[in-house]
Amino acid sequence: MNFVSFEFVAFLGTVYGLHWMLPQAGARKWLLTVASYLFYAAWNWRFCFLMLFVTANAFAAGHLISSLPRPERKLILATSIGIDVAILVYFKYYNFFVSNVVASLANLGFSPSLPILNIILPVGISFYTFHAISYVVDIFRGKVEPETSFVNVALYISFFPQLIAGPIIRATFIMPQIRRRRPYARSQQVIGIRLLLLGFVYKAVIADMLAEVADPIFAHLDQYNAHALLTATVAFHGQIYFDFAGYSYMAIGTARLFGYRFPRNFNYPYRSASMTEFWRRWHMSLSFWLRDYLYIPLGGNRGGRLEVYRNLVITMLLGGLWHGAAWNYVVWGLLHGFGLCVNKAWSGLRRHLSPAIERQSGSARVVAVIITQLWVMLAWIFFRCYSVAEATDVLGSIIGLHSHPGAAIIPLELWIVLIIAIDHTLGSGTWRRSVSREWARILTWSGIGVVLALGLAAMPLVQKPFIYFQF
Amino acid sequence: MTKTAYLLVLAGLMVGICHLLPRSLPGRSWTASLFLVIGFILAQGALSVAFTVLGLVPRGPFHEALEHLTDYEGDRPVALLVGSSFTQAGIDPEALGESLGTSGRSVAVLPLAIAGAPHLERLYYLKEYLSTAKRKPQIVLFEVAGGYDSSPLYQLQQMQFTDRMIAMMDGYSAWWAFRWLFSTDAVSLTTSVVLGGEILAHLGLHVGHIGFLWNSTRADRPAGHDPSSSPPTLHFSDDEVASLIDQAAETRDLKADWPQNVPSNWMAAFLEEEMSTLQRHGVDRFAFYSVPSMQGANVAYARRFCAAMSKFTCIVGEDPQLLAGLRHGTDWYDFDHLQGDGRDLFTKWLGDRLVEQGLLP
Numbered sequence A: 001m002n003f004v005s006f007e008f009v010a011f012l013g014t015v016y017g018l019h020w021m022l023p024q025a026g027a028r029k030w031l032l033t034v035a036s037y038l039f040y041a042a043w044n045w046r047f048c049f050l051m052l053f054v055t056a057n058a059f060a061a062g063h064l065i066s067s068l069p070r071p072e073r074k075l076i077l078a079t080s081i082g083i084d085v086a087i088l089v090y091f092k093y094y095n096f097f098v099s100n101v102v103a104s105l106a107n108l109g110f111s112p113s114l115p116i117l118n119i120i121l122p123v124g125i126s127f128y129t130f131h132a133i134s135y136v137v138d139i140f141r142g143k144v145e146p147e148t149s150f151v152n153v154a155l156y157i158s159f160f161p162q163l164i165a166g167p168i169i170r171a172t173f174i175m176p177q178i179r180r181r182r183p184y185a186r187s188q189q190v191i192g193i194r195l196l197l198l199g200f201v202y203k204a205v206i207a208d209m210l211a212e213v214a215d216p217i218f219a220h221l222d223q224y225n226a227h228a229l230l231t232a233t234v235a236f237h238g239q240i241y242f243d244f245a246g247y248s249y250m251a252i253g254t255a256r257l258f259g260y261r262f263p264r265n266f267n268y269p270y271r272s273a274s275m276t277e278f279w280r281r282w283h284m285s286l287s288f289w290l291r292d293y294l295y296i297p298l299g300g301n302r303g304g305r306l307e308v309y310r311n312l313v314i315t316m317l318l319g320g321l322w323h324g325a326a327w328n329y330v331v332w333g334l335l336h337g338f339g340l341c342v343n344k345a346w347s348g349l350r351r352h353l354s355p356a357i358e359r360q361s362g363s364a365r366v367v368a369v370i371i372t373q374l375w376v377m378l379a380w381i382f383f384r385c386y387s388v389a390e391a392t393d394v395l396g397s398i399i400g401l402h403s404h405p406g407a408a409i410i411p412l413e414l415w416i417v418l419i420i421a422i423d424h425t426l427g428s429g430t431w432r433r434s435v436s437r438e439w440a441r442i443l444t445w446s447g448i449g450v451v452l453a454l455g456l457a458a459m460p461l462v463q464k465p466f467i468y469f470q471f
Numbered sequence B: 001m002t003k004t005a006y007l008l009v010l011a012g013l014m015v016g017i018c019h020l021l022p023r024s025l026p027g028r029s030w031t032a033s034l035f036l037v038i039g040f041i042l043a044q045g046a047l048s049v050a051f052t053v054l055g056l057v058p059r060g061p062f063h064e065a066l067e068h069l070t071d072y073e074g075d076r077p078v079a080l081l082v083g084s085s086f087t088q089a090g091i092d093p094e095a096l097g098e099s100l101g102t103s104g105r106s107v108a109v110l111p112l113a114i115a116g117a118p119h120l121e122r123l124y125y126l127k128e129y130l131s132t133a134k135r136k137p138q139i140v141l142f143e144v145a146g147g148y149d150s151s152p153l154y155q156l157q158q159m160q161f162t163d164r165m166i167a168m169m170d171g172y173s174a175w176w177a178f179r180w181l182f183s184t185d186a187v188s189l190t191t192s193v194v195l196g197g198e199i200l201a202h203l204g205l206h207v208g209h210i211g212f213l214w215n216s217t218r219a220d221r222p223a224g225h226d227p228s229s230s231p232p233t234l235h236f237s238d239d240e241v242a243s244l245i246d247q248a249a250e251t252r253d254l255k256a257d258w259p260q261n262v263p264s265n266w267m268a269a270f271l272e273e274e275m276s277t278l279q280r281h282g283v284d285r286f287a288f289y290s291v292p293s294m295q296g297a298n299v300a301y302a303r304r305f306c307a308a309m310s311k312f313t314c315i316v317g318e319d320p321q322l323l324a325g326l327r328h329g330t331d332w333y334d335f336d337h338l339q340g341d342g343r344d345l346f347t348k349w350l351g352d353r354l355v356e357q358g359l360l361p
Helices: A008-022 A025-044 A048-068 A070-107 A125-141 A150-158 A169-179 A186-219 A227-258 A275-281 A284-298 A305-323 A329-352 A362-384 A388-398 A413-428 A437-458 B003-018 B029-054 B061-070 B087-088 B093-102 B119-132 B145-149 B154-158 B163-170 B169-183 B188-205 B238-250 B267-278 B296-308 B321-325 B340-357
Strands: B055-059 B078-083 B110-111 B140-144 B217-220 B288-289 B313-314
Touching: A008 A413, A025 A048, A025 A150, A025 A275, A025 B078, A048 A070, A048 A125, A048 A150, A125 A150, A125 A284, A150 A169, A150 B078, A150 B087, A169 B061, A169 B267, A186 A227, A186 B238, A227 A362, A227 A388, A275 A284, A275 A362, A284 A305, A305 A329, A329 A388, A362 A388, A362 B267, A413 B003, A413 B267, A413 B340, A437 B003, B003 B217, B029 B055, B055 B061, B055 B163, B061 B110, B061 B119, B061 B163, B078 B087, B078 B119, B087 B110, B093 B110, B093 B340, B110 B119, B119 B163, B119 B169, B119 B267, B140 B267, B145 B296, B154 B188, B169 B188, B169 B267, B217 B238, B238 B296, B288 B340, B296 B313, B313 B340, B321 B340
Parallel strands: B078 B110, B078 B140, B140 B288, B288 B313
Antiparallel strands: B055 B217
16 A cells, blocks of 8 residues: 555545544554554455564564573574564575576586575565564563563554554664553644655655656666666666655654654765765664664674674675665675775774864865765666666766667756755755744645645656565 | 656755744644645645646647647538547548548548547547637537447546546536436446545546646647557458347347436436537537447447437448448457458448538538
8 A cells, every 4th residue: 555545545544533532542552553454454465464473473582582591582582583584585585595596506517496486575574574673682682671462562563654664663662652652742743744745745746756757767778878877867866765765754754643753764865975974864774773783793893994894794785685685786785885884994094194184174075975975876776777787787878988879868967956955955954934833833734735735736646656665 | 858857846846845834833723724725725726827827738648639639720611520449440530531522522520539538528628629629610420339328437437546537527527427426227326435436536636636737738739649540450250240240230239237218318418518518619510420330239229329319410330231341350450449441441431421411511
């Protein structure tokens, strides 16, 4: 069920009305859990059982970890995580693994016959397995108490605003909210509506508009010239941000309507002046998850420089694979890992050379932002193309390594950069002028009405699925 | 792509407004709702003005057809064909015009006929055509087809929430859609409720201009309409065609779910509305025709329709001589759509009948 659809509006309206009509907190949680399973069943009801199994695994492991002595606790933790990872690997990576093994053995002269499975990838599996792992690990670390109520864990893992594409929410963050009764606060409703509106404009208007530019070109790369490929790359650079940030704002806004706070997932990432800063602003819930549950357990910043670089590259490589079972995602992850290593080395070098140049001047920051964004954009080519070969062809054409004859399109790069600049400048600045309370109300609500009318008129009627639904 | 640039600027404006909205306490719910509605209506008004000033019209097959039709400003009298894919496939307008011309009545035949166009959509664009045509038609020929006449909302269900169905569902179309819904016994209560909701939803999307900026184009932009385009060739064997044509000629019954009184009360009222719309624009000659079909129910419907509309010229495509010429598999794209030689034969035959009737100016 797409967030930008009649079905979702009807679903949300119904669940919202029922939720706030129910007087008891327990009943509300049951309602949200059942609604979340119905939401998931609208895509494929069979996989509700898989999600239920993942939930039961986390719930049982949580209890066992809290009740057993330390050595057994580790075993339970490993078993629980192993089950989640096995499910993820089976559905997401098995065919990728087998086809690569077969190809490698074929190169060596063998002809093995390993079965390729005809399975579909359950929507949101990468997200809800991460939620389950987060719950169990946080209990193991003593950061969160094991739940006595199964429905609380089920709601945490399945809560529909974040079920399909995040944000990935820590158990430590959300479980205390689930346990307590969520009061109805009108101020929270206003925030929720505003976030929903912003997400709607991001996704339904801008991202889908940019998809109309990028998609046809990436689908027929051989038919367009190098400049068109550049336009498509810049369009995708904008599309993926507005698409995913739009989804995240809508998810956070929807949760707010039910009284739940979700952490921020994007903080204007295209104003980052380094790759490290980029990952503090982009898909923050994933990057912090990878940091806490992967990078730090690998050793983090401890040890020698090479060990830190190794940890960064492994983390980003697995982050790339998390997005999809394909070599282009691996390369995307490696490019980000390499970018982070270079950034780390440069920071160390600057500190070593002179503390005076540690503070960036305005112009130096602009240069740093441009370099960072060019690197991010380069990596998006690998993310968007269907294969590494396609991506290198696009990259080679754009930077002029080889000619790429084909049709031209009207260049839109400046317009796309302009809209990103408007968003990042006005969104992250302190531009709001103080007005009287009465005027603030008038401007807020009539402004919401204006944006809604303009957005509905400007959006393409046939909405594209959110990009991150495939992960 | 130029339009995308303009829309990106508009999107930038929207993002800017979103970010600049002051942080406010909610206040009373009704005042918040009131201001929201006021903002929405003001923006809708501004959009309506902008659409008029910019001359934007919905993009789609009808826009392309209208572009072609309204441009005609020759000296010849105009005959307008109003129909669906049956007409689009089965009649060659150029050949029909020539056929009429050889009889000493030089006529420009303009087809307002698009595949899958229900009556509501035809009337919507007929009005648009009449308001912008450089030369008004002297005669309008309406296609008769049992499926379209009996289930005027079928296409709405088939193409629901498409740009095309939203574009045609103004208040007037919605009124006629509801009139049919309340007058028919052919749909269950549940289907009626669902259909009623869908009509209202389409109306809401139309009135709210939803998706309009994206799916619109300047009315004066060349559209590249090709009225002679025809579907790809499928083949029946000659024996199959002969057998089907014979069966169709013998059929007397309509489909069970079609209204048995022909035309239905709704259809009669709708035709009256169409004709009075045309009369307001000075058009007062009407005729009806049916394209040959290998489905007996369609032929039986056309026969009954023409019998009931005795005040008008009504031509059923089932003349024995015509059918004898259409007994080749290559004449048919499918059961209801002619092609190739079949199309040429029927066009010539229809031209001769029209000349015989002396309807043309």
